[in-house]
Amino acid sequence: MKLWGGRFKKAENKLMEDFNSSLSFDKRLFYEDIEGSIAHVSMLAKCGILQENEKDTIIKGLNSILDDINEGKLKIEGDYEDIHSFIETNLILKIGQVGKKLHTARSRNDQVAVDMKLYAKKSTKNVIEAIENLQQVIKELGEKNKVIMPGYTHLQRAQPVTFKYHIMAYYYMLERDRKRLLNALEVMNESPLGCCALAGTTYNTDRNYTALKLGFNNPVDNFMDGVSDRDYIIEIISDFSIIMMHLSRLSEELILWSSSEFGFVKIDDEFATGSSIMPQKKNPDAAELVRGKTGRVYGNLMSILTTMKGIPLAYNKDMQEDKEPFFDALDTVLSCINIMTGMLSTLEVKGENTIKAVKKGFLNATEAADYLVNKGVAFRDAHKVIGEIVLYCEEKNKSIEDLSLEELKKFNSLFKEDVYEFINYENTLSRGIKKDIIG
Numbered sequence: 001m002k003l004w005g006g007r008f009k010k011a012e013n014k015l016m017e018d019f020n021s022s023l024s025f026d027k028r029l030f031y032e033d034i035e036g037s038i039a040h041v042s043m044l045a046k047c048g049i050l051q052e053n054e055k056d057t058i059i060k061g062l063n064s065i066l067d068d069i070n071e072g073k074l075k076i077e078g079d080y081e082d083i084h085s086f087i088e089t090n091l092i093l094k095i096g097q098v099g100k101k102l103h104t105a106r107s108r109n110d111q112v113a114v115d116m117k118l119y120a121k122k123s124t125k126n127v128i129e130a131i132e133n134l135q136q137v138i139k140e141l142g143e144k145n146k147v148i149m150p151g152y153t154h155l156q157r158a159q160p161v162t163f164k165y166h167i168m169a170y171y172y173m174l175e176r177d178r179k180r181l182l183n184a185l186e187v188m189n190e191s192p193l194g195c196c197a198l199a200g201t202t203y204n205t206d207r208n209y210t211a212l213k214l215g216f217n218n219p220v221d222n223f224m225d226g227v228s229d230r231d232y233i234i235e236i237i238s239d240f241s242i243i244m245m246h247l248s249r250l251s252e253e254l255i256l257w258s259s260s261e262f263g264f265v266k267i268d269d270e271f272a273t274g275s276s277i278m279p280q281k282k283n284p285d286a287a288e289l290v291r292g293k294t295g296r297v298y299g300n301l302m303s304i305l306t307t308m309k310g311i312p313l314a315y316n317k318d319m320q321e322d323k324e325p326f327f328d329a330l331d332t333v334l335s336c337i338n339i340m341t342g343m344l345s346t347l348e349v350k351g352e353n354t355i356k357a358v359k360k361g362f363l364n365a366t367e368a369a370d371y372l373v374n375k376g377v378a379f380r381d382a383h384k385v386i387g388e389i390v391l392y393c394e395e396k397n398k399s400i401e402d403l404s405l406e407e408l409k410k411f412n413s414l415f416k417e418d419v420y421e422f423i424n425y426e427n428t429l430s431r432g433i434k435k436d437i438i439g
Contacts, residue, residue, distance in 0.1 A: 017079070017081075020081060020317075021080070021081055021082065022081070022082045022083075022320050022323065023076070023077075023078075023080050023081065023082055023083060023086060025323055025324050025327060026082055026083045026112075026323055027076040027083050027086070028119070028327065029083050029115045029116070029119055030066075030069055030076060030083055030086075030087065031066065032114075032115040032116075032118040032119045032122075033083050033084055033087050033111070033115050034062045034063075034065065034066050034087060035118060035214065036111060036114045036115055036118065036193060036214065037058075037062055037087065037102060037111075038059050038062055038063075039193070039210045039213040039214050040102070040105075040106055040193060040210060041055050041058045041059060041062075041102055042055060042059070042209075042210075042213065043205060043206050043209045043210045043213070044101075044104055044105065044205075046206060046209060047203070047204055047205055047206055049104060049105065049203055049204075049205070050101060050104070054098050054101060057095050057098050058091070058095065058098060058099060058101070058102055060095075061091050061094045061095035061099060062087070062091060064094060065087060065090055065091060065094065074090065082108075082112075083115075084108055084111055084112065084115075088102060088103065104203070105194075105196065105201040105203040105205050106193070106194075106196060106201075107195075107196040107197040107227070109195070109196065109197050109198065109227040109314070109315040110192050110193050110194060110195040110196055110197075110226065110227055111193075113192035113193075113195070113226060113227050113229070114191060114192050114193040114214065116233070116322070116323070116326075117188060117191070117192065117216075117232065118214065118215075120188065120232060120233065120236060120326070121185060121188070121189070121215070123330050124181050124184065124185055124236055125185070126334065127181060127240070127243075127330070127333060127334060127337070128178055128181050128182065130334055130337040130338060130341070131174050131177060131178050131181075131243070131337060132178065133337075133341055134174060134337055134340055134341045134344070135171050135174050135175065135178075137341050137344050137345045138167055138168065138170055138171045138174075138344060139168070139171060140345075141167055141344050141345070141347060141349075142163065142164035142165075142167045142168050142171075143164065144349075145162075145163040145164060145167075145349040145351065146162045146163065146164045147162060147163050147349065147351030147354050147355065148160050148161070148162055148351075148354060148355050148358050148425055148426070148429065149161060149162065149163050149166060149264065149354035149355075149357065149358060150354070150357050150358050150361050150363055151165075151166065151363075157357065157358075157360075157361030157362070157363055158363070159363055159366060160358050160363045160364070160425050160428060160429060161429075162429070163264075163349050163351070163354060170246060170249075170250050173246040174243070174246065176242075177239065177242060177243045177246065180239045180242065181236070181239050184232065184235045184236050184239055187232070187235070188231075188232035188235070188236075189216050189217045190211070190216055190217060190218055190219060190220045190221075190226075191207065191210060191211035191214055191216035191218070191219045191220065192219075192220050192226035192227055192229070193207065193210045193211070193214065193219070194207035194210060194219060195220065195223035195224075195226040195227045196223070196227075197227070197314070197315070198223055198224050198227055198228075198313070198314035198315060199223050199224070200223050207219035223314075224313050224314040225313075227314050227315045228311070228313055228314045228315050228316075228319070230304065230308055230319060230322050233304055233322050233325075233326050234301070234304055234305060234308065236326070236329075237297070237300055237301045237304060237325065237326060237329045238301055240297050240300075240301075240329045240330070240332075240333040241294075241297050241298050241301050241329075243333055243337070244290075244293070244294040244297045244298070244332075244333060244336065245294060247290050247294070247336050247337070247340055248290060248291045248294040250287075250340065251287035251288065251290040251291040251340075252287075252291060254267065254284060254287045254343070254347075255284045255287050255288060255291070258284050258287075262353070262357070263350055263353040264349065264350055264353055264354050264357070265347055265348060265349055265350060266347070266348040266350060267282075267284050267286070267287070267343060267346075267347065268343070268346035268347065268348070269282075270342070270346060271284075271285075271286040271287075271339070271342060271343040271346065272284055272285060272286065273285040286339050286340075286342075286343050287343065289336075289339070290336045290339060290340060293332050293335075293336055296328070296329075296332055297329045297332050297333060300325035300326070300328055300329040300332075301325075301329070303321070303325045304321070304322055304325045304326070307319070307321045307322065308322075358425060359399050359401075359425075360399070362390050362393065362399065362400060363425070364400055364401065364423040364424075364425060364428055365386050365389075365390055365400065367422060367423045367428045368386045368389070368400055368419070368422075368423050369382040369383050369385070369386045370382075370422075371415075371419050371422045371423065372385060372386070372412060372414060372415075375414040376414075377412070377414065385411050385412050386400075388411055389403070389408070389411050392407075392411075400423060401420060401423055401424070405417060405419075
């Protein structure tokens with residue numbers, strides 16, 4: 001059964017039926033479609049458009065369909081145009097002619113718009129919860145591992161930090177992600193139900209009632225904008241893309257750190273795979289897949305942006321293409337957050353190797369320059385002296401702290417015995433603002 005057809009002389013071509021159908025992917029909106037329909041029919045009765053007994057019959061029928069779907073008695077399949085026609089057709093089969101009154105003062109345009117907003121709100125809250133779980137794991141991982149490690153710029157060892165301080169950078173990236181999603185929820189929290197096709201209805205309906213009943217702050221101000229707005233889809237996928245960028249950066253570091261060249265971390269066997277030919281291999285595939293799936297979410301963002309860029313007001317069928325990119329981006333970001341949560345919760349940090357890397361990287365060179373500055377040497381002159389010392393250390397295969405005082409004095413006579421305490425890595429981290437880095 002189609003929800004239209006009275007003005008057509010010819011049946012829809014089977015190719016067109018298949019091309020036009022969205023049931024295969026919008027079936028995941030069944031709960032929101034029933035939720036929106038219950039709010040709508042309740043409003044119709046409140047406004048005197050339906051009788052109370054008609055409302056009760058329809059709501060009972062909708063709840064029965066919901067139970068049948070959840071219990072597996074009713075499969076969402078068959079020759080239906082979309083989830084909306086599936087629900088309405090099965091409602092009529094269940095309760096008879098009164099079911100045909102459900103769609104009074106409503107269009108599929110505002111119906112699908114409210115379904116998608118309800119689903120997007122619920123799904124975004126799920127992503128926020130997953131982010132918070134990942135943040136907690138990052139915190140715990142940092143607290144367990146306050147070992148010194150190199151901090152990098154240009155992927156070159158730069159200054160000493162702690163593993164905790166490094167990993168907590170991702171905590172704060174995720175905190176911005178969480179705030180972005182919360183803001184998106186607030187911006188989108190207006191109900192399009194009651195806009196109908198694009199200019200409302202001649203019935204005396206109550207949009208405020210349905211908005212509040214469905215958990216929205218208020219109804220949209222403009223009907224045409226209400227049915228054709230997909231900004232919230234774009235904004236949420238954009239937020240998902242930034243989340244994936246952050247997860248990809250973390251994945252890249254885990255991949256590097258777990259290599260033999262770094263040896264900073266050990267990824268648990270549960271989140272690694274092996275080679276079909278090389279028995280010694282342990283591959284960081286979980287991290288690599290997160291990194292790879294980032295491009296997939298970016299593609300979904302470009303897809304919906306491109307779909308929406310040239311559409312005139314109000315609704316156009318192009319907008320059916322909003323669902324698959326959103327669903328795919330949602331599923332991908334949730335799976336990646338959950339995988340990262342599992343990977344980090346089982347991660348082993350090899351502190352002995354991170355400390356070795358610090359000692360090999362001359363990461364107290366800046367502090368050595370600061371030592372001379374404190375003795376009255378201009379920073380640029382101190383910078384030059386320490387650069388010469390680093391060259392000397394490389395030739396002798398030594399670290400700065402391994403040099404004797406006699407060797408240091410060859411470069412500048414102001415070096416005293418207290419230099420060794422000043423450039424000690426633990427002391428450099430505990431000095432001044434770097435107390436934050438120790439945690």
